[in-house]
Amino acid sequence: MRPWIEKQRYLIDYTLAALARRKARNLGLLAVYALLVFMLASVSLFGQALRQEAAAVLADSPEVILQRLVAGRHDLIPPGYLEKIGRIRGVQHQQGRLWGYYYDPVSKANYTLLVPAAEAPAPGHLRLGATLARERGLQAGQPLSLRSYGGKLFTFTVDEVLPASSELISADLVLLGEADFRAFFDYPAGHYTDIALSVANPQEVRNVAAKLSAALPDARPILREEMRRTYASLLDWREGIALALLAAALLAFAILAWEKASGLSADERREIGILKAIGWETGDVLRMKLWEGLLISFSAFLLGLVGAYVHVFHFGARLFEPVLKGWAVLYPRFTLVPQLDGLQLFTLFFFTVVPYTAAVLVPIWRAAIIDPDAAMRG
Structure with a gap:
């Protein structure tokens, strides 16, 4: 077990060094990725908190x-x-x-x-x-x-x-x-x-x-239960409107994932060829690139989620407040109670981290199975 852990540590060290060599590109990618997670997480967290508030208000309503x-x-x-x-x-x-x-x-x-x-x-x-x-x-x-x-x-x-x-x-x-x-x-x-x-x-x-x-x-x-379901449906509908407004961001993310899956740059192919020539196995290259995708996607997920948490529970979700609260003249001022649902976080993680990480492996596998000399010559 210890040799496996040491090998993964060396792979992570190399991955971090490789990311640092393309700092500007990776920082830009991280910023766009984190912004997408931030918007999606803000809508999701705000909607869930409003559902909890509505349930608490209706708890004492007539049966x-x-x-x-x-x-x-x-x-x-x-x-x-x-x-x-x-x-x-x-x-x-x-x-x-x-x-x-x-x-x-x-x-x-x-x-x-x-x-x-x-x-x-x-x-x-x-x-x-x-x-x-x-x-x-x-x-x-x-x-x-x-x-x-x-x-x-x-x-x-x-x-x-x-x-x-x-x-x-x-x-x-x-x-x-x-x-x-x-x-x-x-x-x-x-x-x-x-x-x-x-x-x-x-x-x-x-x-x-x-x-x-x-x-x-x-x-x-x-019935009180019917009122609860009505409020939940109303919030789901408003959350759907907000997500529809983010459709352009979702489309941009899909294009980004497709671009990652469509191919590698000449420098990345040359780097893989050199690694194969000095003795790296195909599995080592795949694991290294898998760590690269995980590090970028997981970092973007954490940055976006923390930013969304602060935005929703400390600044009142100012960006999405009019859409999710509704359209009215008299807006109440209230502090939302932080609510983090496990299924909600897993769903957000699955639809933002997994697609990007999986998209990274496709072009890497294609480049890793070709002859090292051909990869280095482009």
Whole structure:
């Protein structure tokens, strides 16, 4: 075992010396290669981190949300629905929710107005998300005027700006009392936007949803698992858009790998011929060039991955943020929790390191099997 290790060490030493002789070419190749890995890894790491954030946000969401449909559109929940749901076996708790969207012409953004389930603000008061407050330049104690869709002007006092730690889910959020909400949107008494349900047995969520659909044909139950899959699909779609934008870089990398596989330069062929003439075997030449491909590709992979990690988790993925976060006016500020998935890293490694390393061996094998004298004469 020790002689084999010593032989590999000598091969690596020679490979490093050979790379140093073509320093400018190899450094340029390394820079382009690392930049490609950096872009691909940034998209992959950012998408995975957003999936984890979405899963954490939805972990505390209701198990079932019940909406009423009229002509295929979301409509208000009329009085009597809560009583009907309470008679369905398996439903542990049900609560009508009040929420809606409001377009603010001042900031040219949509706000989400919501009546919290507990600790609602007093009449004439509200609480704001940090992003919204920053956009409007508001602080606790200051007034906020909103004109309803009916044309009436409402003035509220800001009780509190929600903590920045919750900015991911409260960026555009406005919390207000039930009376203010109904007056602002002219909501009829006893009506709700939708109903949040909890199920006694988590294993029976789908059965309860089926019972709800049978008892209330005009209702649409939305499961928490379905919301998770929807967010995951949305992020996959946005990640696909970002990768499509990188198609030119992927094409350039494919051309680079093909160029490596198509042939060697005259200097490289002459070098192989000299090595064969002084006693190197074909296997030694292949191992030396394999080490060369591994050193370049692995170094580029590490540089690109470390750069992507810093870019995503320390600088917020500024290059790909608008594509993967979505298109909006109010962008929340939040720090992503570092997430490294083993399968994700292996996939990235396989599709960036393996093709280049394999492409190196093809022309080397062709040159190594010819006569040394012919190789040295070109």
